[in-house]
Amino acid sequence: MSVPAPLLFLSGLRSLRGRSSFHTFHHLASPGPGPYFSPRLAPCLRVSASLFLFLLLTLLLAGCSHHTTQAAGKRLIVLGVDGMDPVFLEAHWSSLPNLNRLRTEGDFRRLGTTIPPQSPVAWSTVTTGMDPGGHGIYDFVHRNPATRLPMQSMTEITEATTSFSIGPYVIPLAGGGIRQTRAGRAFWQILAEHGIAANVVRMPANFPPAECEAESLAGMGTPDLTGTNGTFLFFTDDPSETRTTVPAGKIVAVKVPNGRAVLPIEGPANSLRKDHATTIVDLVVHPDPVNPAARFDLGDQQFVLKPGEWSDWLHADFHLIAFKGAAGIFRVYLQQVHPYLRVYVSPVNIDPENPALPISTPAGYSRGLSRELGLFYTQGIAEETAAYRAGLLSRAEFLEQSHKILADSLRMFHYQLQRFREGLLFYYFSSVDQNAHMLWAKHDDELLEIYKGVDTAIGEAMRAAGHGTTLLVMSDHGFARFDRSVHLNRFLMEEGFLTLDNPDNLGDDEAFVHVDWARTQAYALGLNGIYLNLDGRESGGIVSGFDKQTVLDAIAKKLLTFQDPVTGANVVDKVYFSETAFQGKNLKYAPDILVGFRRGYRASWQTALGAVPKLPLADNTDAWIGDHCMASDEVPGVLLSNRKINAAGPQLADITATILNEFGLPKAAGMIGQSVF
Amino acid sequence: MDLFNAAINSLLSLWVAAFSWAPPVLGLSLISGLVGIGMLWVFRKTSNQQGMKAIKRKVYAALLELRVFADEPSVTWRAQKSLFAANFRYMGLALRPALVMVAPVALLLIHMEAFYGRAPLPVGREAVVTMSTTGPLDADLKSPASVTVETPPVRVVDEHQISWRIRPVAAGTAQLQFMVAGHSVSKTIAAGAGQRFVPGRAVSGALSAIWDPDEKRIPSASVEWIDVRYPEAWIEVFGLHLNWLLWFLLISMVAALLLKKRFGVVM
Numbered sequence: 001m002s003v004p005a006p007l008l009f010l011s012g013l014r015s016l017r018g019r020s021s022f023h024t025f026h027h028l029a030s031p032g033p034g035p036y037f038s039p040r041l042a043p044c045l046r047v048s049a050s051l052f053l054f055l056l057l058t059l060l061l062a063g064c065s066h067h068t069t070q071a072a073g074k075r076l077i078v079l080g081v082d083g084m085d086p087v088f089l090e091a092h093w094s095s096l097p098n099l100n101r102l103r104t105e106g107d108f109r110r111l112g113t114t115i116p117p118q119s120p121v122a123w124s125t126v127t128t129g130m131d132p133g134g135h136g137i138y139d140f141v142h143r144n145p146a147t148r149l150p151m152q153s154m155t156e157i158t159e160a161t162t163s164f165s166i167g168p169y170v171i172p173l174a175g176g177g178i179r180q181t182r183a184g185r186a187f188w189q190i191l192a193e194h195g196i197a198a199n200v201v202r203m204p205a206n207f208p209p210a211e212c213e214a215e216s217l218a219g220m221g222t223p224d225l226t227g228t229n230g231t232f233l234f235f236t237d238d239p240s241e242t243r244t245t246v247p248a249g250k251i252v253a254v255k256v257p258n259g260r261a262v263l264p265i266e267g268p269a270n271s272l273r274k275d276h277a278t279t280i281v282d283l284v285v286h287p288d289p290v291n292p293a294a295r296f297d298l299g300d301q302q303f304v305l306k307p308g309e310w311s312d313w314l315h316a317d318f319h320l321i322a323f324k325g326a327a328g329i330f331r332v333y334l335q336q337v338h339p340y341l342r343v344y345v346s347p348v349n350i351d352p353e354n355p356a357l358p359i360s361t362p363a364g365y366s367r368g369l370s371r372e373l374g375l376f377y378t379q380g381i382a383e384e385t386a387a388y389r390a391g392l393l394s395r396a397e398f399l400e401q402s403h404k405i406l407a408d409s410l411r412m413f414h415y416q417l418q419r420f421r422e423g424l425l426f427y428y429f430s431s432v433d434q435n436a437h438m439l440w441a442k443h444d445d446e447l448l449e450i451y452k453g454v455d456t457a458i459g460e461a462m463r464a465a466g467h468g469t470t471l472l473v474m475s476d477h478g479f480a481r482f483d484r485s486v487h488l489n490r491f492l493m494e495e496g497f498l499t500l501d502n503p504d505n506l507g508d509d510e511a512f513v514h515v516d517w518a519r520t521q522a523y524a525l526g527l528n529g530i531y532l533n534l535d536g537r538e539s540g541g542i543v544s545g546f547d548k549q550t551v552l553d554a555i556a557k558k559l560l561t562f563q564d565p566v567t568g569a570n571v572v573d574k575v576y577f578s579e580t581a582f583q584g585k586n587l588k589y590a591p592d593i594l595v596g597f598r599r600g601y602r603a604s605w606q607t608a609l610g611a612v613p614k615l616p617l618a619d620n621t622d623a624w625i626g627d628h629c630m631a632s633d634e635v636p637g638v639l640l641s642n643r644k645i646n647a648a649g650p651q652l653a654d655i656t657a658t659i660l661n662e663f664g665l666p667k668a669a670g671m672i673g674q675s676v677f
Numbered sequence: 678m679d680l681f682n683a684a685i686n687s688l689l690s691l692w693v694a695a696f697s698w699a700p701p702v703l704g705l706s707l708i709s710g711l712v713g714i715g716m717l718w719v720f721r722k723t724s725n726q727q728g729m730k731a732i733k734r735k736v737y738a739a740l741l742e743l744r745v746f747a748d749e750p751s752v753t754w755r756a757q758k759s760l761f762a763a764n765f766r767y768m769g770l771a772l773r774p775a776l777v778m779v780a781p782v783a784l785l786l787i788h789m790e791a792f793y794g795r796a797p798l799p800v801g802r803e804a805v806v807t808m809s810t811t812g813p814l815d816a817d818l819k820s821p822a823s824v825t826v827e828t829p830p831v832r833v834v835d836e837h838q839i840s841w842r843i844r845p846v847a848a849g850t851a852q853l854q855f856m857v858a859g860h861s862v863s864k865t866i867a868a869g870a871g872q873r874f875v876p877g878r879a880v881s882g883a884l885s886a887i888w889d890p891d892e893k894r895i896p897s898a899s900v901e902w903i904d905v906r907y908p909e910a911w912i913e914v915f916g917l918h919l920n921w922l923l924w925f926l927l928i929s930m931v932a933a934l935l936l937k938k939r940f941g942v943v944m
Contacts, residue, residue, distance in 0.1 A: 259834035286836075291829035295805070295840045302805050302906055304828050304842035 074196075075469035076662050077417075077461050078426045078655070080126070081454055082119060082204070082220070083433030083628065084475035086110045086638045088444075088451070095448055098459030099640065102473065106642040109676075112651040113477040115576050116528035116594050117632045119220060119433065120154055122476035122652055123204035128184030129656030129671030132590065133582025136183045137205060139526035141608065142589040146539045149511055150525055150609055153589065154205050154221040156181050169321055170274050178208055178357065183586050185668055186210040187656050188424065196663050197423030201416055202409075204428065204476075207380065208358040217366060218359045219428050222380040224347035225268050225318070225328040225356060230379050231347050234392050235263045235285075238340035247605070248386035256341055261285050267318030267348055268326050268356070279318035279326065283345070287337045294337055305334035308397075310404065313375040316348065327351035329375050333397070344387060350378045373415055376408050383434035389623045398438065399446060406431040406453045413457050417464050424659065429454050436479045440626020465642060470662055474655055475637035482627035484564060485604035485620045486571055486597065488524035489612040495558045497522040497551075500612060510609040518542065521551050522592075525610050527603045527629040529591025530555060552577060552592060559595060564617055571617070573598045573631035583672050596631025603629065639676065647676040678883055682890035685788045690874055693792050701872040702912050702924065705793055709925045712785065713932030714940075716778055720933075721942045723774040729943045732770065735763045784887075786922070791891045793921035795875035796910035797867040798845050803827065805906050806864070807840040808855060812899030814839055817856040823847040824866060843905075845869075855903065862895050864903040878904040 089108075093100040102108075114122045114132060116139065124130075124137040132138050141150040161175030182205060188198040192214040200206075202219030209216045224230050232249040243251050254261045267279035287294040293306045303311050311332040317325040328348035335342040350357055352366035352375065359378055360366040370376065382405050388398035406429075413427050431450050439447040458473055465471040490506070492498040498520045500506070505514035512523060517533060521543050524530045532551060535541040543551050556575040564571050574596030578587055581594065595603070605622070606613050628635040639650050647654060653673030660667060661675035696704030742756035798804050808816055814832040816839050828842040843853070848869030855862050867875045876891035880902045886894050895903065911918035937944055 259832070286831060286833040286840075288829070288831040289834065291831065293828045293831045293842075295831045295833055302807075302840075303803070304805055304831055304840055306828050 073422055074663055075420070075422055075465070076424045076472070076659060077420070077465055077469060078424065078472045078474065078659065079458060079461060080123070080203070080426065080428040081432050081473060081475045081638075082123075082428065082430050083436050083477060083479055084451075084454070084473075084638050085436070085478035086636060087478065088436075088447070089638060092448055092451065096451055096455040098455045098462060099473070102458060102462060102471070102640045102642060106471075106640065107645040109639045109645050109647070109650050111474055111637040111639040111655075112649060113628075113632050113635060113637050114652055115581055115596070115632050117477040117628050117630065117635050118527060119476055120205045122637075123206075123220070124182050124184075125652045126474075126476065126655050127186045127203060127206065127210075128182065129187065129653050129660075129667060129673050130184045130584055131582045131653065131672060133578070133584030133586055134184055134670045134672070135584070136181065136586040136589060138578075138590050138594075139529055141526050143525045143529075143531060145537050148517075148523065148525075148531075148538060148610070154181060155179065155207060155223075157227075165274065168274055169272050171272065180206070180208055180210065184670060186212070187659050188212060188214040188216060188426070190660060190665060190668055191424060191663060194663070194665060196665075197421070198426070199416060199420065199424065200426040201412065202428040202430070203426060204380070209361045212361060214361065215365050216361045217369065218378075218380070220380040220430065222350070222359055222378060223357070224379045225326060225350055226266060226348060227268060228347070229381060230386070231266075232384065232387050233263075233265065233345040234387065235261070235343045235345070236340055237261070238342065243390075246386070246390035246392070249390055249392070251392070254341065256285075256287060259286055259289055261287075261341065263343060263345065265316060265330065265345060265348065267316065267328055270320050272321045272324070279320065281316045281318060283314075283332070285341070285343060287341055290338075292337050294334055294341070296332060303332075305332070307334055307336050309334055310401070315351065318348075326356040327354040328356070329378075333393075333401075335393075335397070344384075344392065346384070347379055349382075352376060352378050369412065369415075373412055376412060377405060381430060381434065383430065385434060385438055385624065388438060391623075395438070395443070395446075395623075399435075402431060402435055402450065403453075406450060410453060410457055414460065417460060420464065424663075427457075429457070432475075436626045437624050438626070440479050441481050442625055462642065471642040472655065472658070473638070473640040474652075476652065477628040477637050478635040479626050479628055480599040480630055480635055482602045482620050482625055483600045484566075484571075484602075485618045486601050486607065487604045487611075487613045487616050487618065488530065488595065488607045489610070490614070491559075491562060491616040492522050492524060492530070492555070493612060494616055495555070497555060498612070506612055506614045508606050508611050508613060510606070510611045512610040512612075514612065522555055523610070524595075524603065524607050526591065527608055528594050528596070530593040530595060532592045534592075548592075555593060559593075562616075564601075566617070569600075570598060571601050572596065573634060584670060596634070597629070599630060599634045601630065602627045641676075643677060645676050647674065650676045678886045678890075679893050682788070682886065683893075685784070686791070686874065686891065689788055689792055693872065693874070697872075700913065701793060701910075701921075702914055705912060705921060705924060706928050708789075709928035710932040712782065712925075713929035714936060716782070716929065717933045717936060717940050717942055719778050720774045720944065721940060723777045725770050725773075726943050728770050729767065732763050732767045733943065736760060736767070739763060784890075786925070787888060788890055789921070789925070791874055791876055792872065793912065793925075794910055795877060795907040797848075797869045797871075797873055797875050798905070798907060799870065800845050800848050800868055802908075803842055803844045805840050806843050806853060806866075806903065807833075807838050807906075808857070808903045809836075809838050809901040810857065810899055811837070811901055812858050815858070818843075819854040819856070821851040821853070823849055823851045823868065824853065853903075853905075855900075857897055858899050860897045860899075862897050862900055862903070864905065865892055866905055867907075872910070875907055875910075877907070878902050 114125050120137050121132050124135040128135045137153055139153055142153040144151050157178050159176050160172030162173040163170050188200045189210055189212040191198045192212040198214035200216040202217055204220035207218040207222040209218045234251045235254045237254050237256055263283040264280045265283050269276040270279050284297040285294050295304050298314055301314055313329045316328045319325050329351045330348045331346045333344040350359055352370040355366055384401050387393040435447055435450045499516045500514045501516045517540050520533050522530055522532050532543045533541045535544050559572045559575050562571045576594040578590035654676050657667050657673035658675045739756045739760040746752035818826055818841050820826045825844045825846055826841055827844055831840045845868030850867050852863045853866055864879045865876045878889040879892040879895055880886055880889045881895040881900055912921045912924050
């Protein structure tokens, strides 16, 4: 909190009274034995001294309080709309009245995105003002150089260093925990250090939330209670459903003897047990023998659903040890009762009322939000794309769940806007991105409904902003069709950079299980990255430092001439070398090459986790039909403001500099952007 | 039993109505204080006060021994035994007043639950109503205009129950009508906001009516009980949300402890 300079001056004088310097002045000014000053000079000296002090302190305080003075009463609203695409906007201005008014009354630009244009990378840049070379996040997944296996890019979990055992339990005493891996300081940490109020809601790649006094709620990257990005459960007694696992989900066969089925809801692995047994609560379902309805019992919670209905949030306490549990919340969707029971259970979210993992700053902030608004999704990516992709939810069901999330988000945004008084309000919307992945270019009308929902929020923000508050609406990237899957590891194999132990072992086996590392120069992991099998970095790497650039150049040349045999088009638009593409040098986890695909092409799901399928290219037959993990120039984001934007080609890193500049703060070390105004 | 329950509920209704202008915590605090005083009076009348005085003196003596002769194990040991025995005898003397008080206080608490422990269904919020039957799993539910029945009956075969999902659309008290084996039975439902009488489970058995005394017994042998799941009510005290029973115990005990000298009671 800032204190006006005159008050500080007065309090400074008061504090001086008890100090020797004041006594010295008093002694010098007092009549009596002092040989150098006449008594008549004393009042003049006192006044001069006071004036001198006043001027000195005023100058000092003016310098110290420059930022807070400039920031006093200042308001800035930044709305982050993940995946909002400029081309889609331009095609639908007439259906999006608030966005249209914002660009006509203010300004609109395409916003340059990061290399690679992936959300964790892009939002880390917005957070820190650094490029990936600064913040060190290059993908959803990084690879461990020692094992070449994928690992979470945004968080790191460490085991306790000291613990003791009692029977089946192990009690941690020291060490262990979860930490964010992103380097650099978040802009709201800098604002808070200067006493500027900030409320940052659902910022992606901010789990666990950056420590500071500002209010913040973690966004994309926040796991479910089991520690994954979201693992749903699907229960059925349908004998034709033979799968047991699908990406990000489990299908569990149940029996319904005597009109009763027990659905085991999985919680976190119990880290307080030696065997890390999975914790479970039982959800009991009683389908009516004839009627299309069922009753569900969970402890003392009870509800009745008809097919096609969602439950409210349910509380679950997963028992860990005496008097200690992990609190979770989840929702149930009854898809069908007859002839077969089909029940979808959402990933178990961290309970915001009693979070088992840190999801907000201050820690009680999520509890306060929950009390004001009711329970809400805390999982970073809550839209149920996985169950839709697995064919377990229809598009209509997926959209219904998506609209529930958007409604939740709009409700929280409305609340945040109402309590916003000064400083910064940042609010993130995930809905456009997640729905664009499933609807892009094929179901524009349905996607437009999501855009319209966000448009209402922007209208609300414009009204709240009025003329005195700067409003920025920005997205981290745009979108493009995802028609063809590129199996980069298969491409590398065809070009002689990767070798299998047996050429017949082509397939979807992940984690490079069949790769012969003694004869492999490069491998692909994640959605844009290629890594060299580098001697001294990778365990058993074969490419020497001397040959490094030669191999990189050779791969780049092959990538740039890589043609789709079906269309004849180039698959890759741009190739970036990490060592030269970034200003920052935090390259520990950087891929050596970042592949900028042409629109329509993207690394396959198999590539992301280290598989080597049979063909270098395949049609994308997945329900995930839109994407942005391509060349950065192909998928710019958007920037709109209620003020004129001076920057001709603004970039994501400019958003950070703009925010700090609005409050009169200079850029921090490593920040590369400029204010857009 | 119905008459007795109705009488208690009427008295409590009057009490709650008398304090309807104030937050529920006021009426609850007063009734808790009165119950504390009442228990004090009963304690004095039914306990052996002279015996209690004597035992307390022995307790003090034993405590003094423990303090003074801390370095003499044999004395300390004897004092510990004496303390233990005195405590046991004290509990024995307290048993009689406790036995006298337990039934009326328990009955009062059971009745108070409907006034302080349950909140009416918020208008627009769904709830589950369940009937437990001893006969065939076959019943119809007719709702008043203020309540919507949203699902067909769900027959829970293994528990011999039938459940419906309902949703109040207007505040107030209404009757849910069930047709079971040719008989019509009813269950009161309360919706809205604020403190009021919120009847819990309706039962058919006489013994069950002691524990669920809020409504007249169900006049059908084939229906064991009918229940509506209400949200829990909280007493707000200095910004804290407390269970009413906790506040009741606290206030009644504090009242008894503060007034025991005035009533000349040894406890």
